[in-house]
Amino acid sequence: MRILITGAGGFIGTTLTAALLQAGSLKNAKGVSEKIDEILLLDTHLPDISDPRITSMQASIADRETRMRIAAWKPHSVFHLAAVLTSAAEADPAAALAVNVLSLADMIETVGNRTAPPRLIFPSSIAVFGGLLPDNVDDDHLQRPQTTYGTHKAIAELMLADATRLGLIDARALRLPIVLVHPGPPTQSVSDRIAGLVRDSVAGQPSVCPLRPDTKVPVVSVDTVVRNLITLHDTDSTALRGKRALNQPALTVSMEDIVTALTIVTDTTPQVTFEPDAELKKIVDGWPKGFISTRAPSIGVTADKTFDEIILSYQRHSGRETSTA
CATH class of the missing domain: 3.90.25.10 (UDP-galactose 4-epimerase, domain 1)
Known part of the structure; x- marks a missing residue:
């Protein structure tokens, strides 16, 4: 099994990489545990990891040659973690849009495959909710984002749902609070x-x-987030009941x-x-x-x-x- 992690040099990405290396396997589309043969790490800055299963690519998904290499590599699963976070997105909405929305569109186009759609795991955000809120917000509460970052994540959730509907990918999104x-x-x-x-x-x-x-x-710990991203990846699609995004409790x-x-x-x-x-x-x-x-x-x-x-x-x-x- 070939796994791609974008934003792999970040906080969640480095923790996820270590967890996958330790686990050594993920479930495939048939629900069968399969050995992880290679993990491709993509980011503009990456840590040094000495493991024969790791291939590092210091590049941007916006680069055409990078996308061509990924398309040829044909990952079975993608953890798309690359993002510009709240404060930075407020300061430069255009730059954030390029990473938070346009890079996701590029990724879907790059790895989408109707014959064998890869699983694409995406960390969305609590920021998709906003405005007047009840004491507790559940999965299906109306989204009224009040930040640029939250707006981008809400757009991304719709893109993932549509690409899944079209059979290009098998997407799952986990909305994260403060990690x-x-x-x-x-x-x-x-x-x-x-x-x-x-x-x-x-x-x-x-x-x-x-x-x-x-x-x-x-709040949530990074260890819990990583464990749950892997759990969400391994979940049978029927258990999602037609809904591709849920809240991280x-x-x-x-x-x-x-x-x-x-x-x-x-x-x-x-x-x-x-x-x-x-x-x-x-x-x-x-x-x-x-x-x-x-x-x-x-x-x-x-x-x-x-x-x-x-x-x-x-x-x-x-x-x-x-x-x-």
Whole structure:
């Protein structure tokens, strides 16, 4: 089996690559577990991985020669992770459109095959929802995105559904809340501004929280996201009941909850200063606080149970299992 990962050099991409290498197999279109023979990593920047199953391609999907090579390679499955995130998309909508929408169109054209449609797994976003929202937002809530990024993801979901209807691909999308904990270096993305609380506190460093203490956000660990993307890939299409996108169930926590969990896990008093950022608050206030899915449990897509577990997962990845007190 040949697997293509775009955006492979990113946070989720590197974690997914490691998980696939460890698993060694995925289910094919017949539902039979099949050995992974090769993983093609595509991104403009990639880490060095010494595994004979890995082929690295430092390039852009927008490049015609790159698309020709992928088309000739004929991947059985694609994890299309490449994206320009919320803050960057707001700053440059045109550049974000090229990555978030047009590159997906290029990918569908490149790998689409009516005879043997590849599975295409896509991380969508909680940002497809917006406006006046109930306490809990389920899979089929009306989409009213309030950001450029959310609009692009909503467009992408429709594109994937249509390409699946046409028999070109077998698409599955998982809408993600805030994914934690990015290892750094720090960025201006929404998720990383919150991740910084964990990174700094685990390292015994002072941290600035850009949201009010009582601000609640839906979160998920990168390990849970990767596990669920693989689960979604392996799910029989009949179990999706004709719907190609579902929510990643989230754990809802306040900034105070995060500080409390850090206090317990690190056995220290985190040095957190609250300095609310008005622009970040505007983005976060437009998202659901409770992010649920009625369909996820039936196919094994789950949420994290506690924020303590998310911190412990980060400690394992970063090699900081012990307290820095």
